[in-house]
Amino acid sequence: MKCEELLKMLNEYVDGTVDPAICEEFEKHMAGCNPCRVVVDNIRKTITLYKNGQPYELPVAFRSKLHATLREKWKAKHPVK
Amino acid sequence: MQRAKAGDLDAFDALTTRHERRVYSLAMRMLRQEQDAEDVTQQTFLSVVEHLDRFRGESSFTTWLLRIATHAALKIIRKRKGLDVVSLEEATEPTDHSDTIPHPEFIADWRQSPEQLVETREIQRLLDEALARLDEKHRVVFLLRDVEGLSIKETAEALGLSESNTKMRLLRARLQLREQLTKTLGDPATQLVRSHNHQH
Numbered sequence: 001m002k003c004e005e006l007l008k009m010l011n012e013y014v015d016g017t018v019d020p021a022i023c024e025e026f027e028k029h030m031a032g033c034n035p036c037r038v039v040v041d042n043i044r045k046t047i048t049l050y051k052n053g054q055p056y057e058l059p060v061a062f063r064s065k066l067h068a069t070l071r072e073k074w075k076a077k078h079p080v081k
Numbered sequence: 082m083q084r085a086k087a088g089d090l091d092a093f094d095a096l097t098t099r100h101e102r103r104v105y106s107l108a109m110r111m112l113r114q115e116q117d118a119e120d121v122t123q124q125t126f127l128s129v130v131e132h133l134d135r136f137r138g139e140s141s142f143t144t145w146l147l148r149i150a151t152h153a154a155l156k157i158i159r160k161r162k163g164l165d166v167v168s169l170e171e172a173t174e175p176t177d178h179s180d181t182i183p184h185p186e187f188i189a190d191w192r193q194s195p196e197q198l199v200e201t202r203e204i205q206r207l208l209d210e211a212l213a214r215l216d217e218k219h220r221v222v223f224l225l226r227d228v229e230g231l232s233i234k235e236t237a238e239a240l241g242l243s244e245s246n247t248k249m250r251l252l253r254a255r256l257q258l259r260e261q262l263t264k265t266l267g268d269p270a271t272q273l274v275r276s277h278n279h280q281h
Contacts, residue, residue: 011255039259042188045191046259053199056110070127073127078088
């Protein structure tokens, strides 16, 4: 397996959806190719960092206004009988 | 959700509270501007008010919600660029002619693990800046797939793309983010040079 071929299959390998035979080729390549091993490690860490990132908090004033607006629209759409 | 669909206001309020940070965060990461992110969030939940009772449950509610938010954000980006606001199908540019995969240039082990990095004050700014450098068509795929956890199929459906196009955009996003982050987080002492003819 060439580095170029490994790059193309990177998504599948990192997501664990790659064919077992290709997975073996992948790991054989990385055992002898430090740059590819490091790139794959970097990618995994990149995804982890973003996945575990903090969500943004809604500004307090906006949140109040949002809920008030939505409640009004909801009541208009679902009038109490 | 069933109670909200039946018209229960408190249930709808709880549904909004459960999902609002997710929608707002997606909008902020796409748009990097508070007012625009607020507009997208409000539009998205107003759509929920309008359409929740017709929600057929074919895709999960979350996927549907994120699809609405994504399209609203992409519409704002196109407006910012001074492009015509075209139909939603065209806005996601289904044809991606770029077949090339960006080759990793700066390759080095990171000095700290993700667990250590999340403790640092700088990290959020770094992550946001790296994300902002991506073309929006790559950024949105990364946000939906890797940050929001949608499958490739759900991401493709949300954006009106083929699965193969979605995978290519995801790959480009991941590689570009890796490149950006490694320039700051990589240990120069461990920097490697990749041979272009390397084969095993």
